[in-house]
Amino acid sequence: MFFKIKQQIISSKSTLYLWIFTNFVVVKPIGIRFLNKTIFITIMKYLSNDKLVIVGAGGMIGSNMVQSALMLGLTPNICLYDIFEPGVHGVYDEMAQCAFPGANLCYTTDPEKAFTGAKYIISSGGAPRKEGMTREDLLKGNCKIAAEFGDNIKKYCPNVEHVVVIFNPADVTALTTLIHSGLKPNQLTSLAALDSTRLQQALAEEFGVQQDKVTGAHTYGGHGEQMAVFASQVKVDGKPLAEMNLSETRWEEIKHHTVQGGSNIIKLRGRSSFQSPAYNAVKMIEAAMGGEKFTLPAGCYVCNDKLGFKNVMMAMPTTIDKTGVHFTEPTGTKEEMDGLQKSYEHLCKMRDEIVELGIVPSVDKWNEMNPNI
Numbered sequence: 602m603f604f605k606i607k608q609q610i611i612s613s614k615s616t617l618y619l620w621i622f623t624n625f626v627v628v629k630p631i632g633i634r635f636l637n638k639t640i641f642i643t644i645m646k647y648l649s650n651d652k653l654v655i656v657g658a659g660g661m662i663g664s665n666m667v668q669s670a671l672m673l674g675l676t677p678n679i680c681l682y683d684i685f686e687p688g689v690h691g692v693y694d695e696m697a698q699c700a701f702p703g704a705n706l707c708y709t710t711d712p713e714k715a716f717t718g719a720k721y722i723i724s725s726g727g728a729p730r731k732e733g734m735t736r737e738d739l740l741k742g743n744c745k746i747a748a749e750f751g752d753n754i755k756k757y758c759p760n761v762e763h764v765v766v767i768f769n770p771a772d773v774t775a776l777t778t779l780i781h782s783g784l785k786p787n788q789l790t791s792l793a794a795l796d797s798t799r800l801q802q803a804l805a806e807e808f809g810v811q812q813d814k815v816t817g818a819h820t821y822g823g824h825g826e827q828m829a830v831f832a833s834q835v836k837v838d839g840k841p842l843a844e845m846n847l848s849e850t851r852w853e854e855i856k857h858h859t860v861q862g863g864s865n866i867i868k869l870r871g872r873s874s875f876q877s878p879a880y881n882a883v884k885m886i887e888a889a890m891g892g893e894k895f896t897l898p899a900g901c902y903v904c905n906d907k908l909g910f911k912n913v914m915m916a917m918p919t920t921i922d923k924t925g926v927h928f929t930e931p932t933g934t935k936e937e938m939d940g941l942q943k944s945y946e947h948l949c950k951m952r953d954e955i956v957e958l959g960i961v962p963s964v965d966k967w968n969e970m971n972p973n974i
């Protein structure tokens with residue numbers, strides 16, 4: 602029936618309708634008067650037609666990202682890539698069986714097919730941690746994967762616009778990817794936002810307000826045990842946190858809860874979180890595609906003499922938009938800035954470990970591999 606209507610409209614040579622059908626997909630009903638009848642069609646423009654590659658698409662975060670990207674209407678052209686064929690094949694089948702209008706999906710285990718022509722990439726393609734593990738325990742294996750991922754970007758899609766790295770330890774896998782890919786620093790970000798949304802959730806529950814009434818609840822530095830949790834910019838329903846009579850003990854508990862937020866999900870669900878990382882990473886790419894700006898802290902490359910942070914990827918006050926990621930200087934109390942310094946030093950240690958392992962060259966030689974850094 603629907604196909605018939607479409608045919609009728611197109612054959613009527615109505616350029617308007619032809620334009621609608623070539624540019625929009627069907628999702629929301631609107632009424633159009635046509636041949637004295639009201640025809641209900643549902644339209645929504647995809648934000649872009651560019652190729653989006655989801656790496657690790659056979660896994661939990663990856664499969665949720667494919668679905669989120671289609672539901673948010675990012676692009677119809679999505680390639681699902683994974684090294685595990687049955688997994689990625691199964692996700693592809695499920696997505697096809699959702700029957701998203703206009704979707705043009707493919708799946709592959711071949712990096713050349715996946716990456717060629719890619720304009721946007723999100724990667725969760727790496728091992729997740731299990732109960733009792735820290736994100737740092739994944740360093741060696743996942744950074745080797747990141748090096749290969751970066752090499753594939755350089756080889757098959759040097760014109761990619763933006764890449765989001767999720768797999769842990771995300772600051773270090775993202776740094777490895779950046780060095781190997783040859784991309785500019787503003788083209789690559791890592792997912793760090795969940796630490797901030799966990800802090801926001803805890804404060805909203807503490808004061809019994811809706812979650813989005815808590816603003817400025819941010820963590821900076823590493824996305825690991827050493828993250829720096831900032832309180833001084835937080836407002837609860839417009840009122841500074843400092844005026845909310847939160848005891849020191851309670852604040853320490855909330856901080857601890859924030860740092861342990863990921864482990865808590867593993868305890869509750871028996872596996873690493875996947876819905877919140879999938880949603881937030883897709884929102885980061887949506888921003889890079891020119892959609893709504895992403896203003897939660899993202900991990901980005903920092904090499905800034907004034908700040909004293911050099912040659913690391915870390916969470917900063919950031920905005921992602923069509924021009925990539927941009928950071929500003931974090932502001933906080935002396936104690937918060939000291940926490941950030943500690944977090945930075947921890948990131949430097951992990952960076953030095955991957956240099957020692959030979960996964961990336963020594964800092965003075967990065968420029969030979971990536972002239973943009």
Ligand SMILES: NC(=O)c1ccc[n+]([C@@H]2O[C@H](COP(=O)([O-])OP(=O)(O)OC[C@H]3O[C@@H](n4cnc5c(N)ncnc54)[C@H](O)[C@@H]3O)[C@@H](O)[C@H]2O)c1
Pocket residue numbers: 656657658659660661662663682683684685688725726727728729730739743746766767768769771792793794795824873874875878
């Ligand atoms: N940054 C964050 O906030 C955040 C939050 C949660 C999880 N994570 C991390 O995301 C990663 C993925 O988690 P998950 O729950 O989806 O795990 P998962 O095991 O469900 O999925 C990972 C997928 O990656 C694939 N994969 C492994 N190596 C690959 C490679 N070289 N190339 C392509 N694909 C490859 C696997 O086959 C698997 O399908 C983990 O490292 C996890 O720690 C990060």
